[in-house]
Structures are given as structure tokens and as C-alpha cells.
Amino acid sequence: MSSFMPAANQNTNPNKSFEVAEPPNDSISSLSFSPKANHLVATSWDNQVRCWEIQHSGQNLASTPKGMISHDHPALCSTWKDDGATVFSGGCDKQAKMWSLATNQTMTVAVHDAPIKDMAWIPELNLLVTGSLDKTVKYWDTRQQSPAHTQQLPERCYALSVKQSLMVVGTADRNIIIFHLQQPQNELKRIVSPLKFQTRCVAAFPDQQGFLVGSIEGRVGVHHLDEQLLSKNFTFKCHREGNEIYSVNSLNFHPVHHTFATAGSDGSFNFWDKDSKQRLKAMQRCSQPIPCSTFNHDGSIYAYAVCYDWSKGAENHNPAAAKNHIFLHLPQEAEVKAKPRVSTGRK
Incomplete structure (x- = not known):
């Protein structure tokens, strides 16, 4: 859809973000912060899962590598248990691993027939949910070898998002499947994505009333589940530059203000407020795509990766020359706090 970047803009870090030490050796596929502390995990196409401790004092940040585990093939996704001390990761080896940071022990806790594309921990059920290209989501009690439940999907799972009892799953062929996790074996609703192109990411609303969906065609859909709120649904364009159109790779709700961030190829x-339908802040473009991003537990740090995102295939990737970065941005309140839309109409 696009050539990547004009030669004039080759700045990897135009927003002057803090750079995390010792980044992965290949493209970064996911980022996730501990729900309890400023511990950041990254999965990568170099098969590794890395963890850093982030020290945050005022406007100052520092990062200390805390550990690393390996998968047999590229690692694609990660999530944390609600204890803040256990990391889950999954990937192209079709396995999910559980990593205890306290003991540095790992064990395989989930297996699929194809790569695991996304995952989430469900505190209310004490279960791990994994979504795979084998067209299933599986729920796992990590003390058992077999899944607690296997749910067939209409197509390959590309993304999933859990917020308390709501789970949203985006698959190939633009299916969006909604589950109420008190009855995870039953689909609550299945819809076709409001976006006309392939789903790239989803994010359940913090209030569980709906979800965001992002596509490869530089567009985000805001969708409510209640039939009476369907008039509030809308889509908007983003991550475009003139006629150039880029994928929306990541959607993250701010944990305090419930505004959200998009990151793209x-x-x-950018930071957005869905309720007033406005962009709160647009950041400067980096010289490489942003494939993934996440907020920490209190929203004071926004982490994002800058690296090749495979949107142009392996033939356009030179691992020897490619640089992989993880940056930390400290959002200002004006960037992420909701504000009413200013009317420009005359009285």
C-alpha cells in the first residue's frame, strides 16, 4: 500500500523518547507491562522473551535487563498473570510458556496445532486464553496439561482482547467474535468487522460496552455491543500520509483516563478520545514502523517498539542492517486526558 518513509525523515526517535537498553536482535512482536510494577516484557522474532525493570523518577527513566527465555521459533505474543510475577509467551513453536521471574523457571502450559498469535490472562477465571492460527481459542488452567475448554473459531485468530468478563476475538475474513467469559463456551455475538480490510488489532473497552478494531488500511472502528448504542458507532482514518496508507498495528486504552493510543506502520x-471523537495528540513519525505498544499499569509510561514490521515481506528485510528499538514515552496529561470537543459553529 505504501512506500515507507521519505528520505528526508530518517530519525528513529523524533519524539526524544527514552530508549530501553539491550533491545532484541530482531523485530519486536509484542510488548506488555506487569500489572503491579514497571517490569516490561518484549517478545521478538529472534525467538527470545526479554524482561526489563524500568526505574521511573519524575521525568527520568532507566532500564535494567532482568532476564530472558527462549522459544524454539519466533515469539509473537505475551501477557502477565495478575500476580505481576509470572509472564506468559507464545509463538511460532505453537506453544505457550509460563516464566516465573522469581525463580527463573519456565514450563510449557499450552499447545496448539499452529502458531499462537495472541493471548491474555483472565484473573476472574484464573485461566490463560490463547488464540491461534489453528482456528481455535483455548483456555488453560496452568496446573493441567489439557485445555479447560477449546473454542472453534470461523477462521484464524489474529488478535484478542480481554477486559474482565468481555473477550473480543478478531479473525481472518473480518470476523469479530464476542464472548462473555462467565460462559466462555458460548459465543455472545458474531459480527463482520465494520472495517473493509483485514483486522490487525482489537481492544475491549474498559467499561466492557464495546471494542476498538484496527485494520491494515489505516482505519479504526469504534463499536458498541448494546443495540441501543449502535448510533454511537463510527470509523475514522488514521496512519495515513497523503495517498500513502499504513496498517494500524496496536490499540491500547489508557488505564486511568480510558482514552486510547494507536500505533502504526x-x-x-497518536492519542485519541473516542467519546468526543477527536485526536488529543499526534506524535512525530519515526523512520521505521511501530509494530506494538502498551501502557504501564498506571498510564504514566507508554512503551512502543520501532523496527521492521514484516508488512513488506521477508525479501525487504535485512537483519544485518535492521535496527530494533524499544522506546518509553511519558504521556503528559494534556495528551491522554479526555476533553470536551470545542464547537466551532457560530451561535
């Missing part, structure tokens, strides 16, 4: 991230 154009190398930019």
Missing part, C-alpha cells in the same frame, strides 16, 4: 503513535 507509518512510524507514528
